[in-house]
Amino acid sequence: MRAGVATKTNPSEIRSRPDCVISVRDRKDIACILDPDVVAVIAEPSRVEPWTEELSYAVSRGECAVPRTILDGVALADIAQFLSQLLDASRLPDALRTALRADLLSLAACCADLTGAKRLRFRFFTDIPNGRCSYHVDVVPPGAPTAALIRVYCGARTEYVDPGNVASWEEFYSWEYTRKREVQAAAEARARSDLAAEERALYRLDRLDSKLSFLIRPSDFRIVPPHALVACKFVDSKLLSDCTHVRARAARGWIHRSPMSGTARCVATVNGLK
Secondary structure, rough: EEEOOOEOOOOOHHHHOOOOEEEEOOOHHHHHHHHOEEEEEEOOOOOHHHHHHHHHHHHHHHHHHOHHHHHHHHHHHHHHHHHHHHOOOOOOHHHHHHHHHHHHHHHHHHHHHOOOOOOEEEEEEEOOOOOOOEEEEOOOOOOOOOOEEEEEEOOEOOOOOOHHHOOHHHHHHHHHHHHHHHHHHHHHHHHHOOOOHHHHHHHHHHHHHHOOOOEEEOOEEEEEEOEEEEEOOOOOHHOOOOOOOOOOOOOOOOOOEEEOOOOOOOEEEEEOOO
């Protein structure tokens, strides 16, 4: 497969580029995500903070292991309390705990400022890529802000597609809906110990992941640069009212996926709620 990254973009140019992903040099420019034509803004750091390398080593050795944790509808103070309890109980050195806690809280505070939300949804975990989650667009509750922040602190990096490579939003949502059905079919077959049915569902799932029929150039994907902060568009769930009806042209967001394989990751995601 051929991989690439977004090129540096002057924020003033985005008006003529609908559904674009832009790469910026200054974190303050992540506010470009509020423009309706932008689905993601990737802010690359000017320098790599030494503690992130130390964190990568700790995650790879299992010294920092965080189960998938979601805090829903919480204030900044709640996130601070959770992180203090979580990190103080870890085996991480004091300086690393302090730096990671400060950066995670800064991420949450930045999202609150960006969206104006008083309550947030905060997700934090470490994990080894496993292929369970393919390309998708995250959703938010009806009426919630659609701008979100994602940072992969270490490990295999997030993959995404250039919006210009998407044949149509209808085709993407059709592909995603079909994939969800096959995932469900495999899980139901596994639950009833029907090995043959599970294998058939997994075979169909593999074909969907290998074909990527919603892309004009299926082998062309992008990779988020290391240590980057991503501001991206989620989709209001009211636009995805049920499994058969999608207001596809309105439900436009950042199509991305966790890597299918690679080194252990440490990931934080935060978005605002009403």
